[in-house]
Amino acid sequence: MPLDLVVNVTIAGVLTGLVYGLMALGLSVIFGVVRVVNFAHGEMMTIAMYAAVILFGAFKVDPFLAVLPVAAVFFALGYALQAGLINPFITRPEHSQFILLVAVATIMVNGLLIGFGPDARNLQVPYQLESWEFGKILLDKARIYAAAAALATSAALFLFFKYSLTGKAIRACADNNLGALVVGLNVKHLYALTFGLGSACVAVAGCMMILLVDVTPNLGPAYTLLAFVIVIVGGLGSMPGALLGGVLIGVSEALAGLYITPSAKSMMSFGLLILVLLFRPQGLLGRKA
Amino acid sequence: MNRRDFNKAAAVVGAASAFSPLNVLAQGARLKVGVLLPRSGVQALIGQSCQKGADIAPAVLKQIFGVDIELMNADTESNVDTARTRAERLIQEGANVLVGAFDSGHTSAIAQVAEQRGVPFVINIAAAPPITEQGYKFVFRNFPTAIDLTRNGLSLMGEIFRTTSVAPRSCVFMHVNDTFGQAMSKAIPPTLARLTELPFKILDTISYDPAAKDLTVEVSKAKAANADFLMLVCRLNDAIILRREMAKQRWNPMGIISPGSPGLYEEQYNKALGPLAEYAICNTVWYNPKSEMTKIVGAQFKKQFPKDELTFHGTNVGYTFDAVMIAADAFRRSKSADPKVLAEAIRATDIPVARRMSLGGPIKFNAKGQVEGNLSAAIQNQKGLPRVTLPAQFAESKVIFPSPDYKKS
Numbered sequence: 001m002p003l004d005l006v007v008n009v010t011i012a013g014v015l016t017g018l019v020y021g022l023m024a025l026g027l028s029v030i031f032g033v034v035r036v037v038n039f040a041h042g043e044m045m046t047i048a049m050y051a052a053v054i055l056f057g058a059f060k061v062d063p064f065l066a067v068l069p070v071a072a073v074f075f076a077l078g079y080a081l082q083a084g085l086i087n088p089f090i091t092r093p094e095h096s097q098f099i100l101l102v103a104v105a106t107i108m109v110n111g112l113l114i115g116f117g118p119d120a121r122n123l124q125v126p127y128q129l130e131s132w133e134f135g136k137i138l139l140d141k142a143r144i145y146a147a148a149a150a151l152a153t154s155a156a157l158f159l160f161f162k163y164s165l166t167g168k169a170i171r172a173c174a175d176n177n178l179g180a181l182v183v184g185l186n187v188k189h190l191y192a193l194t195f196g197l198g199s200a201c202v203a204v205a206g207c208m209m210i211l212l213v214d215v216t217p218n219l220g221p222a223y224t225l226l227a228f229v230i231v232i233v234g235g236l237g238s239m240p241g242a243l244l245g246g247v248l249i250g251v252s253e254a255l256a257g258l259y260i261t262p263s264a265k266s267m268m269s270f271g272l273l274i275l276v277l278l279f280r281p282q283g284l285l286g287r288k289a
Numbered sequence: 290m291n292r293r294d295f296n297k298a299a300a301v302v303g304a305a306s307a308f309s310p311l312n313v314l315a316q317g318a319r320l321k322v323g324v325l326l327p328r329s330g331v332q333a334l335i336g337q338s339c340q341k342g343a344d345i346a347p348a349v350l351k352q353i354f355g356v357d358i359e360l361m362n363a364d365t366e367s368n369v370d371t372a373r374t375r376a377e378r379l380i381q382e383g384a385n386v387l388v389g390a391f392d393s394g395h396t397s398a399i400a401q402v403a404e405q406r407g408v409p410f411v412i413n414i415a416a417a418p419p420i421t422e423q424g425y426k427f428v429f430r431n432f433p434t435a436i437d438l439t440r441n442g443l444s445l446m447g448e449i450f451r452t453t454s455v456a457p458r459s460c461v462f463m464h465v466n467d468t469f470g471q472a473m474s475k476a477i478p479p480t481l482a483r484l485t486e487l488p489f490k491i492l493d494t495i496s497y498d499p500a501a502k503d504l505t506v507e508v509s510k511a512k513a514a515n516a517d518f519l520m521l522v523c524r525l526n527d528a529i530i531l532r533r534e535m536a537k538q539r540w541n542p543m544g545i546i547s548p549g550s551p552g553l554y555e556e557q558y559n560k561a562l563g564p565l566a567e568y569a570i571c572n573t574v575w576y577n578p579k580s581e582m583t584k585i586v587g588a589q590f591k592k593q594f595p596k597d598e599l600t601f602h603g604t605n606v607g608y609t610f611d612a613v614m615i616a617a618d619a620f621r622r623s624k625s626a627d628p629k630v631l632a633e634a635i636r637a638t639d640i641p642v643a644r645r646m647s648l649g650g651p652i653k654f655n656a657k658g659q660v661e662g663n664l665s666a667a668i669q670n671q672k673g674l675p676r677v678t679l680p681a682q683f684a685e686s687k688v689i690f691p692s693p694d695y696k697k698s
Contacts, residue, residue, distance in 0.1 A: 005513045012505045118329035120526050122561070129536040129565075140505075140537050213502040214526065218330065222502075257506035262497045263466050265506070 001258070004136035009254045011139065015147040017250020019208050021243035022150035023223065024230035025157065026201035032237030033174040033194040036086055039101035042223030043108040044199060048074060048206025049215035050116060056123040063125065063207045064149065070207055071200040078199025082192040090191070105220060112217035120214040128211065146208035153204045154243055157197065161239070170194050174237070229269050233276045235286020244285060248272065319357035320620040322346075322613055323384030325375055325399055326391055330367025331500045334525050334557050338602045339391050339413060342609030345589040349610070350617040353585070358617055365395050373398040380406050385626040386616045386635075388609070393417035393468035400428045409619075409632040413612040414605070416549075417472040421659040427632050431611055431652055431660040433549075433574060435472035439480045441665035442548030442572035447486045448679050449546070449570065449667055453690045456488045457517035457543055463507065463531070464522035466496040469550070473522040477548060492516045499524050508534040518543040518691075521550070528552035529561045536565055543691035547571040554668045554675035556601035566670050568692040575648050575666040575677060576607035578685070582646045586610055600674060607646040615640070615652060648683070 027041045038044075051070045055061040085104070089097050125142070132139040161167035173180040173190050180187055213219075226249070234245025249269050256268035276283060324343045327336035340362065347358040361384050365372035372395035376387060380402070387403055387410040390396045396415035403410035404425045412420065412430040416438050421430050433441065450456055462477065464470040474494065481487060493514040497507045508531060511519065519542050523531065532545075545568075547553055553569040576583055590599050590606065599606065619634035620626060640652040650662035667679035669688055678688035 002513055005509055009506050009509050012509070016503065016505075113329070118333040119557075120334075120529075129533060131537050131539065133539070138538055214530065216331075219502070254506050258510060262495060262501075262504075262507045262510070265498075 009258045013251035013254030015143040017247035018147040018150040021246025023205035024227040024246055025242040026198035027227045028231045028242040030198035034191045036097050040105035041227050043105045043220030045202045045206040045223055046220040048203040049210040052207045052210045053121050053123050067204050067207045071203040074203035075196040075200040079192045079196035082195030087188050109217050120216045122214040142211040146211050149208050229273050235283025238285040241283050241285035319359045320626055321359050321383055321385045323361045323379030323387045325363050325365050325389030327367040328364040332367040335551050338605040339609040342606035345593050346610050346613035349589050354617050354621045356617050356621050369394045369398050376402040380408050388612045403427050408628045409635050411612040411615050413609040417468050421657045429635050429654055429658040433663045435476045438549035439476040443480055443484050445572035445667045449688050458489055459492045459516040460489050460518045460520045461511045461514040461516040462491045462494045462520045464496055465499040467499045470522050504531050504534045508538055512540040519545045521545050521547050523550050523552040525552045525555050532562055532565050541694050543695050545569045549573045559673050570669045572665050572667045576603040576646050577648045586646050611647055
């Protein structure tokens with residue numbers, strides 16, 4: 001196997017994995033604080049991808065600029081979804097939460113089908129098909145930009161949780177819900193804020209993902225599953241874990257495609273998932289319960 | 290027999306004749322045709338394209354055969370299980386005959402249902418050979434098998450190389466990993482071995498998921514094979530993703546040639562890719578632009594779909610229309626909508642070349658329910674349109690090979 005081929009494929013895996021990681025980060029943040037698994041996560045990203053396509057089609061807004069309005073709208077929608085719909089389910093059994101979010105996901109998919117039809121859509125920015133060439137190494141511009149945006153968003157989120165007062169309050173809720181209530185934190189508001197942040201994360205991931213793949217209404221469930229695999233591998237609730245999981249899945253899929261067969265890509269992700277569940281159930285960077 | 294017995298017998302005969310299919314037809318009964326196509330999911334665009342062929346059929350067939358057709362449309366959602374359940378439901382709802390289903394996997398599932406329920410199934414497009422090798426009595430296919438499709442496609446490849454005086458020495462073969470793609474990948478190596486005039490070797494064979502969202506690895510592997518051209522068996526969405534990835538990876542082989550698959554000549558392929566779609570060649574079944582039936586169908590197509598161009602939908606519309614026509618012709622001859630009578634009438638089909646839209650000989654089914662003698666043409670995208678370049682008698686323009694942007698590695 002030529003070395004340049006392995007290097008090219010590995011780089012592509014790392015870059016795609018970072019965008020996967022950002023998508024999974026939203027899921028991980030929501031679960032880490034609210035303790036609700038967002039089964040509509042992939043569908044939300046699909047909507048963000050459509051939003052980027054619409055903004056580009058109507059106003060020629062580059063997806064990198066579309067990130068701001070789309071993330072803002074998603075933050076508001078996420079906040080409203082948590083405050084209006086999910087908060088009442090926080091104390092209910094997990095299967096009720098599961099059914100609720102699956103219902104939300106189904107409504108989203110069908111809404112997209114009604115609104116956009118089943119056809120694949122994409123956008124064509126000038127740099128979409130361009131790449132940098134360093135000898136035999138090719139760096140896909142769109143993938144590099146998307147990965148950089150994913151890293152920047154993850155860093156911003158990390159800094160927010162680490163240093164801002166609101167971030168610290170959210171972490172306090174995650175660490176000790178009762179303690180947070182006792183000291184007078186508005187836990188329901190903080191939950192909604194967290195869901196909003198997770199939604200904004202997925203919106204950024206969607207705006208980046210549209211540079212890499214075409215969008216169809218049925219794309220959502222596959223990405224929800226992928227996000228789960230990533231956060232379980234990385235560790236549910238762990239922010240660096242989500243990024244690490246994304247990169248691991250991206251690279252393992254790429255190398256499986258190269259060394260075994262491209263059809264074995266998904267097989268490798270699930271193989272990795274089983275190994276992690278067997279030997280480190282809390283995930284690579286997760287904490288033991 | 291006394292008067293009372295005579296009256297009873299007369300009443301029974303009267304009732305029987307009133308409800309017999311012959312009488313129903315005489316009173317203007319219609320043939321209920323269940324059309325199964327993937328109108329959503331990954332194959333949605335091609336399924337919708339095929340659907341246009343079914344949609345124009347009732348008006349055209351009323352005009353030429355004088356029969357009434359009621360379409361019962363069902364979406365297989367690009368899913369084998371859905372195809373099976375939709376077929377069941379159409380039969381329960383009274384479909385006299387089934388038509389479809391574009392995808393070999395879906396078609397195999399529907400064929401099983403049709404055979405179990407004793408309802409004739411006329412396949413519009415599906416190439417996997419086993420479909421007509423099962424001894425089915427109710428399954429009929431007017432479409433070449435993967436073996437025939439491959440033989441025709443590879444022969445045309447030889448013709449392309451002779452016409453352009455170019456002799457590529459190697460290719461990399463990429464194919465979708467579904468029933469159709471696997472059937473083609475099994476058929477190509479033995480056929481290639483028999484066609485000694487073809488000068489090239491397959492350096493690598495790469496299969497990929499038909500629902501793939503990203504083909505970076507696949508294209509990287511294909512590029513690394515350093516082959517002269519890409520032989521591709523694809524669908525539509527994957528063909529678009531693959532061509533974009535080729536551009537990103539700056540891989541410009543002599544050309545892309547399909548030995549017989551959809552994707553490369555579709556409207557969406559040309560629209561989505563623009564200049565990148567140019568010069569792709571697909572040696573596949575096509576419609577006869579000079580046939581009388583094409584003119585009739587073309588006029589109806591323009592009436593019902595004024596925004597679409599028939600040339601982008603020719604194969605899908607042609608073969609789907611022909612499938613509905615086969616059912617309508619059997620209905621006309623048998624004067625019955627009874628599935629078993631219809632099946633026998635379909636078996637006896639003999640539609641002359643002048644009456645068919647697609648390229649090939651007369652439509653006659655062999656003992657297996659397969660039409661032999663369907664032909665392929667070399668279709669190349671030129672200036673945003675799929676043009677027939679070979680065989681010479683149907684050619685609309687000259688074939689261009691290698692592509693002008695070919696870069697020797």
